Amino acid sequence: MSAKTLMRGTHVLGEAAIRSGCRAYFGYPITPQNELPEYMASEFAKRSDGVFVQAESEIASINMVIGASATGARVMTSSSSPGVSLKQEGISYLAAMELPAVIVNMMRGGPGLGNIAPAQGDYFQATRGGGHGDYRVIVLSPAYGQEIADMTRQAVDQADKYRTPVMIRGDGMMGQMMEPVVFPEPIDPASLPVKEWALTGAKDRPSRIIRSLWLDPPKEEELNWRLMRKYEAITEEISDQEAYLCEDADIVIVAYGTAARIAKGAVHRVRSHGVKAGLYRPKTLWPFPGSLLASMSRDLDNIVVFEMSAGQMVEDVRLSVEGKCPVTFYGRPGGVVSTPEEISGVLTSVSAGKAKKSA
Amino acid sequence: MSLKIIFSGFGGQGVLMMGYVLAYAGMNEDKHVTFLPSYGAEVRGGTANCTVVVSDEEIASPIASSPEFVVAMNYPSMVKYQNMVKSGGTMFLNSDLITEAPSREDINLCKAPVNTLAHDMGADRSLNMVMLGIVAATTGMVSKEALLQAIEKVLQGKKQSLIDMNQKALEAGMKYVADNQ
Numbered sequence: 001m002s003a004k005t006l007m008r009g010t011h012v013l014g015e016a017a018i019r020s021g022c023r024a025y026f027g028y029p030i031t032p033q034n035e036l037p038e039y040m041a042s043e044f045a046k047r048s049d050g051v052f053v054q055a056e057s058e059i060a061s062i063n064m065v066i067g068a069s070a071t072g073a074r075v076m077t078s079s080s081s082p083g084v085s086l087k088q089e090g091i092s093y094l095a096a097m098e099l100p101a102v103i104v105n106m107m108r109g110g111p112g113l114g115n116i117a118p119a120q121g122d123y124f125q126a127t128r129g130g131g132h133g134d135y136r137v138i139v140l141s142p143a144y145g146q147e148i149a150d151m152t153r154q155a156v157d158q159a160d161k162y163r164t165p166v167m168i169r170g171d172g173m174m175g176q177m178m179e180p181v182v183f184p185e186p187i188d189p190a191s192l193p194v195k196e197w198a199l200t201g202a203k204d205r206p207s208r209i210i211r212s213l214w215l216d217p218p219k220e221e222e223l224n225w226r227l228m229r230k231y232e233a234i235t236e237e238i239s240d241q242e243a244y245l246c247e248d249a250d251i252v253i254v255a256y257g258t259a260a261r262i263a264k265g266a267v268h269r270v271r272s273h274g275v276k277a278g279l280y281r282p283k284t285l286w287p288f289p290g291s292l293l294a295s296m297s298r299d300l301d302n303i304v305v306f307e308m309s310a311g312q313m314v315e316d317v318r319l320s321v322e323g324k325c326p327v328t329f330y331g332r333p334g335g336v337v338s339t340p341e342e343i344s345g346v347l348t349s350v351s352a353g354k355a356k357k358s359a
Numbered sequence: 360m361s362l363k364i365i366f367s368g369f370g371g372q373g374v375l376m377m378g379y380v381l382a383y384a385g386m387n388e389d390k391h392v393t394f395l396p397s398y399g400a401e402v403r404g405g406t407a408n409c410t411v412v413v414s415d416e417e418i419a420s421p422i423a424s425s426p427e428f429v430v431a432m433n434y435p436s437m438v439k440y441q442n443m444v445k446s447g448g449t450m451f452l453n454s455d456l457i458t459e460a461p462s463r464e465d466i467n468l469c470k471a472p473v474n475t476l477a478h479d480m481g482a483d484r485s486l487n488m489v490m491l492g493i494v495a496a497t498t499g500m501v502s503k504e505a506l507l508q509a510i511e512k513v514l515q516g517k518k519q520s521l522i523d524m525n526q527k528a529l530e531a532g533m534k535y536v537a538d539n540q
Contacts (some may be wrong), residue, residue, distance in 0.1 A: 005388050006383050006392070007383055031398075082385050116398070117361045172398065173421070176395065176396055177394065177421050178382060178393070179393050179394075180391075204480060243370045261419050261420055266419075268419065340419055341421065
């Protein structure tokens with residue numbers, strides 16, 4: 001099935017995960033991502049080497065993820081905003097125990113139960129920890145169907161490589177939308193490197209212990225510094241972005257995921273009216289790919305940050321740019337999806353010196 | 360070139376399949392396509408709609424705020440979408456269920472009794488493919504061959520037996536346009 005196929009985003013996530021050697025999925029239903037567990041259930045029912053459990057809750061499912069990961073399995077769970085909140089305790093434990101896992105969040109409008117429309121209000125939750133303690137998770141943000149497939153492979157590989165939880169952030173629209181996708185060739189899990197830390201039964205070898213409890217503070221401190229060194233390496237190695245039409249740009253719009261597609265449409269529109277606009281699209285939200293933006297910012301008149309939230313990533317943009325260029329924010333929280341026309345209006349008025357406030 | 364179309368009607372009229380087949384055909388022609396079904400707190404017997412974009416370039420937004428084309432399979436859909444159609448665009452109306460005309464002068468109308476056309480060929484349920492044939496013949500978004508191939512792909516397997524009827528319904532729709540030009 002390496003030919004092009006038309007598939008919805010949630011199914012792309014499932015198929016790409018299975019092709020990446022993921023053989024365990026645990027989840028609890030929530031709109032708008034139910035087609036992913038549905039896909040995993042039906043695919044794993046067809047094969048003898050997969051485990052699918054619809055747990056009794058999000059908390060149970062993330063703890064099943066911990067268990068499966070501890071045995072060395074490539075494992076995935078998925079949910080949408082309120083459900084991902086419930087998983088945060090387990091994600092903190094995964095980070096502490098240095099266990100790989102892929103967690104998908106197809107974001108919806110919040111806070112609280114919110115609604116089921118596409119939104120980006122969980123940026124802080126994903127990039128600032130979400131759970132307790134000093135930890136980070138890798139956060140990948142696809143914008144296209146093909147990128148969902150590619151980043152799922154990337155997420156599974158990076159989780160194993162760095163022994164850390166990786167999040168894939170989409171939204172309701174990306175989950176429902178169908179686009180043509182070419183899948184990577186499947187990996188045979190048996191061909192993957194043996195995990196020397198996994199709990200596989202201690203017959204004929206010394207026992208291994210995976211723990212998150214270190215009562216002796218110096219030991220806990222040691223873990224923390226080890227994690228920080230790992231996060232530094234991750235920041236160095238995987239930060240990624242798309243800089244589109246930025247070379248000659250006077251104004252750059254920063255956006256990710258669905259918002260970045262809308263922003264790209266807006267860039268095309270204003271360019272046809274003579275405004276030299278570019279798009280800066282973070283593909284990793286943590287680590288935030290700020291260095292290229294920072295070096296570009298000296299030559300820019302304006303940076304506009306557009307999010308389907310009340311303003312979260314804008315903080316990372318400001319931290320990166322360090323005042324070298326004015327940063328204007330435009331957001332639509334609550335599940336409202338802007339049109340390219342609306343965003344081109346924002347770009348036009350900001351570049352004309354009239355800062356437009358969020359609607 | 361980038362063309363956006365909204366298909367709308369009530370649940371059971373095959374509205375999503377129209378969009379799916381069109382998107383599949385566009386993909387077969389190596390175009391960029393997006394298919395965005397409506398989702399939300401939908402109810403049985405309620406409205407259904409989907410948006411398809413077929414483009415030579417990468418598609419920015421899969422949402423159509425002013426689509427070139429709208430297909431309305433029932434009256435509430437016409438009311439809902441009549442003001443969204445781009446000026447100079449075309450609205451396709453199922454004239455078996457829609458007797459009024461949209462209150463706009465700046466768009467083209469293409470009316471066709473698709474329930475009747477499907478019924479007359481003994482394929483009541485294929486009214487959606489009749490309408491898709493009409494859309495394809497009028498807009499030229501994708502070729503007939505790509506659509507016939509798409510129907511085969513989409514229905515193969517469990518719905519194998521329905522391929523022939525749906526392909527004939529598509530051709531009947533295209534013929535209707537040729538006969539009424």
